[in-house]
Amino acid sequence: MAPLIRALRELGAGIDAEALPLTVTGPLRGGYVDVPGSASSQFASALLLAAPRSRQGLTLRISGSLVSAPFVAMTIAGLERRGVHVERLAPNEFRIAPQPVKARDLAIPGDATAASYPAAAAAVLGGRVTVENVDPRPSAGDQGDVRCFEVLRAMGCDVSTLSGGVSVRRTGALYGIRDDLRDISDTFPTIAAVAACATGPSELLGLGHTRRQESDRIAAVAAGLRALGGDVTEYADGIRIVPAPLHGGVVDAAGDHRIAMAFSILGLAVPGVTIEGAEVTAKTYPGFYGLLEELAS
Structure with missing residues (x-):
């Protein structure tokens, strides 16, 4: 600060x-x-x-x-x-300039970053997830993290705009990507979790600043994937993920809510994943594990 x-x-x-x-x-x-x-x-x-x-x-x-x-x-x-x-x-x-701020009646849209987690669940598990009150179409002055839906589309998911929401569906393979996530870096750990399930390698770049967030997110993502058998190379400002057979293991959330949530999503597809420090998800998503139970049922 x-x-x-x-x-x-x-x-x-x-x-x-x-x-x-x-x-x-x-x-x-x-x-x-x-x-x-x-x-x-x-x-x-x-x-x-x-x-x-x-x-x-x-x-x-x-x-x-x-x-x-x-x-x-x-x-x-x-x-x-x-x-x-x-x-x-x-x-x-x-x-x-000094000026009044006028009162307005506003309809608050859903949180696009929070919506990335159920969307990623559809990507790693296959099947379909619909998220209400989120428009996946990027537009000036709106939430930048909606671009995560474009990333999921590039990785092989079908993304559909519905009346008042978005549907994400995967039936085929997941593809690796090379993308600069500088403008949507809060979704980086989640996209990395999806990339670990792809059929080809991914490079996620533009992320040097995430080394100074709630955790060193590049290092935390790399350590988490390695704990599950992943093949990962760290760069100063990004990460390369080469798909490898994953297994259960203990992932340290490193005190970071986004690390905990991303690897919990990966745990839906990889049996035996334990998140150490999972309680940090309450920072931004108190009902997160209730959501996971719904997605897994």
Whole structure:
């Protein structure tokens, strides 16, 4: 959180610590600030959301290459739907003047990242899964992680848009892929689990920033697959997965909810998989194991 804490202090906020737990006090003066984009898009999104109510407004520059860029686009789209004018000064530089944020009645769509887990279950098990309230078609300002459905389609799944939902079905082989997942990196562990069941090798790239998330996700995915007999090569910013016969084993979730959920999905297809630290799934998906019981029944 250091980049966000530094930025808020530069904009006039008082913060009493360098890490959680901490207390933030206003008012937010505003001004110009620069935040890195290479570790997370969340720093930029947080500042953009606060900008309209700052005293001077905000000029925000995102330095370096921005990861998970669709989330910043979604933040801007959400502000604009509430009447906030966001001026784009350059590809990664924005200006928001002090202004009101209008109330709106909104229908909140389902979480595309959460939807990737039942979709992946259909991919590794075969058969069909339908997820309601998720539109798999990518569009500007919406959830970037819907692109995971395009990835599953490239791997051999049939993905259909339904009225109010999406259906994922696999009846044939799964194919390996080579893809840059920089913009949808939250789905990386799940796509890796599917790739382990494919008929050919996969390379998943653009993921260097995931080494600094809840875990080193590249290392955690590689270690988990190796524990189950997988053939894995780590790169600085990605991973190569060569299909191999998988067997049961113990996978360390490494304190990371997405590692736990991805390998639990793989465990539907590989008997005898134990997830050490599975309770971390409660961070984002408290009902996750209830979902798995439904999918397995």
